[in-house]
Amino acid sequence: MPVDRATFRELAGAFPSGVTIVTTVDERGAPRGLTTQAFIGLSTEPPLVLVSLDRASRTLAVLRRSRRFVVNVLKGGSEDLSTRFATKADDKFDGVPWIPSTVAGGAPILVDAVNAFMECTVADVIERGDHVVFIGSVDGGRVVGGPPLLYYRRTYASWPEEKPAPSVL
Helix, strand or coil, X not given: CCCCHHHHHHHHHCCCEECEEEEEECCCCCEEEEEECCEEEEEECCEXXXXXXXXXXXXXXXXXXXXXXXXXXXXXXXXXXXXXHCCXXXXXXXXXXXXXXXXXXXCEXXXXXEEEEEEEEEEEEEEECCEEEEEEEEEEEEECCCCXXXXXXXXXXXXXXXXXXXXXX
16 A cells, blocks of 8 residues: 555655756746756656656646746755745746747746756656656756755755865875
């Protein structure tokens, strides 16, 4: 018999993860997006990623229609933005700097908040449980740099800055 919802949340919460904001645009070209930790690099050949959206997400229908998205990997210090995009607010993009992806159909790249971004086209959709899984073909992207934002047991932290290796001379 499967574990109950509370136990599963506790078990899954024991795994620290990076934080992403998945963005797309609706049929009018308006930006849409949400915070998710449900992201993994799935394959290197071909380059594929996996993102999972709750069936209750208001971004779900938009992503199904657009079939293009950007995975914005948040950098340390972007806690407020992560929290903002985790809400159901309509004004998530108000005052947030972004540029439209020329590769992913205009989906927003959150230029000031990322240490990397991946521009994707939906390659497959899998429906399981209370989530819909999108497998995306990575068609473009860039590493911007800086420490990533991490999430663990409802707490944010930045990965420590990498220190240069000590000199052996």
